[in-house]
Amino acid sequence: MSRLYKSIVIFFIAMIISLLGMVLVFAPVYAKQATPMAEDPVLEEQVKAVSDELRCLVCQNQTIADSSAPLAVDLKTQVREMLSAGKTKVEILDYMVERYGDFVRYRPPxxxxxxxxxxxxxxxxxxxxxxxxxxxxxxxxxxxxxxxxxxxxxxxxxxx
Amino acid sequence: MARYIKFILPLIIFGVMVAFLWRGLSLNPREVPSPLINKAAPSFKLSQLHDFQVSFTPEEMQGKVWLLNVWASWCVACRAEHPLLMDVARRKEVPLYGLNYKDAPKDAKQWLQQHGNPYKLSVVDYDGRVGIDYGVYGVPETFVIDKQGIIRHKVIGPVTRKSLSEDVMPLVRELEKG
Structure with a gap:
């Protein structure tokens, strides 16, 4: 019996280690894709954080942070303006969902x-x-x- | 019996999965249901393409059923639906208005001159702001708006003979009665 438990535990540990390895290998690739617009780095950080939550509807498997499709650029501009107008992340996400539906959220509610x-x-x-x-x-x-x-x-x- | 279940159960699960995946193949991931259906058409005030001094707002269409077609001269699929829109204009059953989306007015006018103008008028959404309000993400898109100014239907991508005759026009006739 104890051998059975041991093999199951080993199996899960191996899975977790390989997943961690994958994250470590691929993380730097993703980190490079953001292209901040400079000027106010704090604001850009927020823009990035919000647009990471939004799906680009033209290229459906990308967030608008990662995409350079014209619509994604427009939506990023919109996000930037709303943030500088003092809107919160939740308010901006609601604004987008009102127009594009739940699908626009990269993490569905x-x-x-x-x-x-x-x-x-x-x-x-x-x-x-x-x-x-x-x-x-x-x-x-x-x-x-x-x-x-x-x-x-x-x-x-x-x-x- | 228990012996058979061992073989039949995976087969049933497999069958269910195949059914779901098969259905998935025929769905179009581009057709995202719009949350704007049955909501008031977002208001805007934009210059008319052919008369920049004069603006147009959807409020002017109160009491009428009308179509709002989002188009652009750079949009290839717009050319595909264009003859059908010309047909809609000829039949005069429903007024067709254009939202010229992220386009240079000069190019837009030239495009209409070259292919024909099916619109009562087009308005200029140069920076795409109104497009965002309407949840536009794949030009062309066509909205059916009722007498109270409520969006009743949205066609994403070019209209087809089929979608016009089976969805759009029957809905327009029904809304006209109401």
């Missing part, structure tokens, strides 16, 4: 229609994990009982 999207993967992990756990447990039990009994008995058991 948690609400009844998006529950599956947010928690589905977790659900599948739990289901898959319990399947794995149960079948491994059953298997180790079978191996234990097989080594305890004679070979011929074991064969007749498997036939059933």
């Amino acid at each position: 948690v609400k009844p229609t998006t529950m599956l999207l947010w928690f589905g993967p977790m659900l599948f992990l739990v289901i898959g994990g319990s399947f794995l756990f149960l079948s491994l447990k059953r298997r180790s039990k079978r191996i234990a009982s097989a080594s305890a009994s004679t070979l011929s008995e074991d064969e007749s058991k498997q036939d059933r």
